[in-house]
Amino acid sequence: MSRKLILILSLLLVFLLTAVKAHNVSKNEQKVCALQHRSGSKHFPSNFKFGASTAAYQIEGGWNEDGRGPSIWDTFTHQHPEMIDDHSTGDEGPDSYHKFDKDLEALKELKVHFYRFSISWSRILPNADISSKNQKGIDYYNMIINKLLENGIEPVVTMFHYDLPESLNLYGGFTNLELIKYFTNYAKLLFETYGDRVKVWITFNEPYDYCIPGYGDGNYPPMGHDHGVADYLCMDTTLKAHAEVYRLYRQNFFEKQKGKIGMTLSTRFYFSKTNNSSIIDRAMQYSLGWLAYPLFGETGNYPQVMLDDIAKNSEEEGRAWSRLRSIAENERDIIKHSADFLGLNYYTSRYVEEANPAQGKKPSWQYDSRLKYELDVKWKRGKSNWLYCVPEGLEGLLNWIKNNYNNIEVIITENGWSDDGQLDDMERIDYLKAHLQAVLNAINMGCNVTRYTHWSLIDNFEWQRGYTEKFGLYYVNISSAGKERIAKYSARYYKSVIESKIIPDFVAGN
Ligand SMILES: *[C@@H]1O[C@H](CO)[C@@H](O)[C@H](O)[C@H]1NC(C)=O
Numbered sequence: 306m307s308r309k310l311i312l313i314l315s316l317l318l319v320f321l322l323t324a325v326k327a328h329n330v331s332k333n334e335q336k337v338c339a340l341q342h343r344s345g346s347k348h349f350p351s352n353f354k355f356g357a358s359t360a361a362y363q364i365e366g367g368w369n370e371d372g373r374g375p376s377i378w379d380t381f382t383h384q385h386p387e388m389i390d391d392h393s394t395g396d397e398g399p400d401s402y403h404k405f406d407k408d409l410e411a412l413k414e415l416k417v418h419f420y421r422f423s424i425s426w427s428r429i430l431p432n433a434d435i436s437s438k439n440q441k442g443i444d445y446y447n448m449i450i451n452k453l454l455e456n457g458i459e460p461v462v463t464m465f466h467y468d469l470p471e472s473l474n475l476y477g478g479f480t481n482l483e484l485i486k487y488f489t490n491y492a493k494l495l496f497e498t499y500g501d502r503v504k505v506w507i508t509f510n511e512p513y514d515y516c517i518p519g520y521g522d523g524n525y526p527p528m529g530h531d532h533g534v535a536d537y538l539c540m541d542t543t544l545k546a547h548a549e550v551y552r553l554y555r556q557n558f559f560e561k562q563k564g565k566i567g568m569t570l571s572t573r574f575y576f577s578k579t580n581n582s583s584i585i586d587r588a589m590q591y592s593l594g595w596l597a598y599p600l601f602g603e604t605g606n607y608p609q610v611m612l613d614d615i616a617k618n619s620e621e622e623g624r625a626w627s628r629l630r631s632i633a634e635n636e637r638d639i640i641k642h643s644a645d646f647l648g649l650n651y652y653t654s655r656y657v658e659e660a661n662p663a664q665g666k667k668p669s670w671q672y673d674s675r676l677k678y679e680l681d682v683k684w685k686r687g688k689s690n691w692l693y694c695v696p697e698g699l700e701g702l703l704n705w706i707k708n709n710y711n712n713i714e715v716i717i718t719e720n721g722w723s724d725d726g727q728l729d730d731m732e733r734i735d736y737l738k739a740h741l742q743a744v745l746n747a748i749n750m751g752c753n754v755t756r757y758t759h760w761s762l763i764d765n766f767e768w769q770r771g772y773t774e775k776f777g778l779y780y781v782n783i784s785s786a787g788k789e790r791i792a793k794y795s796a797r798y799y800k801s802v803i804e805s806k807i808i809p810d811f812v813a814g815n
Pocket residue numbers: 578579580
């Protein structure tokens with residue numbers, strides 16, 4: 306090849322590479338993470354409350370200290386490091402078991418009205434059973450609750466956030482209805498011990514997200530691979546355990562303690578490219594509706610579309626009964642309206658279409674639901690491969706809830722954005738700003754949203770992603786001894802929202 310030709314080819318290559326790069330940049334610039342104010346007030350209502358959220362296994366560390374028993378997440382991370390991206394564990398993490406005061410400083414600096422945290426069941430009851438009561442574990446949460454209240458921060462407590470005591474796993478965990486008795490006794494202890502000071506309780510966090518991966522797909526503990534069967538039993542046990550605890554509280558504690566109880570469900574919102582509202586409804590029934598309809602609908606039973614489809618598919622598979630365990634008549638009365646509010650975790654949305662023929666393993670939730678999903682090229686993506694910024698989805702979702710569940714009270718218990726953990730987290734600010742706008746728009750349209758909780762207060766152990774994806778308003782260097790909590794730009798932004806109850810354009814104090 307002549308030198309001239311090589312030169313021309315090299316120039317051509319440089320030109321092509323530059324063109325590809327320019328194309329990518331312009332594509333990136335087209336991505337959006339913003340939402341316009343619609344109409345009505347620009348202020349959140351004066352009684353609207355802002356908070357921040359964490360979960361025990363993700364922040365506490367101290368996994369075997371002071372008598373704590375193992376949970377399925379301890380066993381899983383210890384026995385299957387290959388299942389965690391960076392082979393890490395929550396053994397130490399941000400170490401909130403020893404460093405709660407640093408979390409408290411962050412909460413005070415933000416001026417949040419409330420703090421949503423979860424209690425580690427096996428720290429209080431190492432064997433899950435009431436006979437194994439561990440005073441040091443009980444004291445830890447008393448300390449947290451008291452210090453929060455001393456500083457004018459309301460405790461909002463999740464009873465269960467993925468970390469099932471290992472001892473119950475030996476009995477089949479959530480596939481065994483026996484779990485209801487154990488959970489009810491645990492909840493009773495929580496009411497007796499903390500109920501004088503805790504007035505907002507969340508029984509379970511995101512059942513769909515521990516049942517499907519834990520008992521269906523096998524990528525979460527306890528690594529069950531019985532999709533379309535065991536994961537459905539897990540959802541059913543969760544619902545029935547929640548309802549029992551609600552009734553227990555109303556009968557024995559409410560009169561004195563005057564608190565409220567709800568469940569936190571995660572869901573996406575769905576859009577249709579052909580404006581087909583029936584496919585949106587199907588997608589919503591199969592996600593949020595699975596447990597929200599029994600709780601907030603009129604039948605106390607699963608959505609009719611799920612009952613019908615799964616019964617039909619089960620019969621075609623030659624089964625003697627439906628894989629979706631039925632809810633008996635007397636149980637329906639216990640389940641119906643057994644929640645004072647809906648806890649909502651919202652992160653992202655999808656376009657949806659009918660999958661024809663059904664896709665996925667047979668049987669499975671994917672197979673039964675006959676749905677397939679699409680993205681919009683305009684949606685900006687976070688570090689997490691599933692997380693796209695779609696604030697209009699939150700606005701749509703809140704309106705859907707208003708229209709379908711009689712405008713029940715909604716507490717947004719999680720909403721947040723993932724990145725590498727940098728302090729100048731401008732993308733998190735964009736996401737936060739857009740989603741607060743979605744909440745405000747929904748409120749101005751009459752939606753009954755009373756609180757917003759950002760996930761998360763601090764960077765923490767992000768389950769299978771380990772420490773590779775960060776959601777915190779505060780940075781934590783996991784490998785440093787002091788594990789200082791350092792405010793990111795988003796923390797300053799959120800603080801100015803909380804102080805002013807409006808959505809400011811700029812980051813205060815930068
Ligand atoms: C769907 O509805 C939107 C808003 O109502 C409208 O702008 C759009 O043209 C509709 N699309 C189709 C395919 O009908």
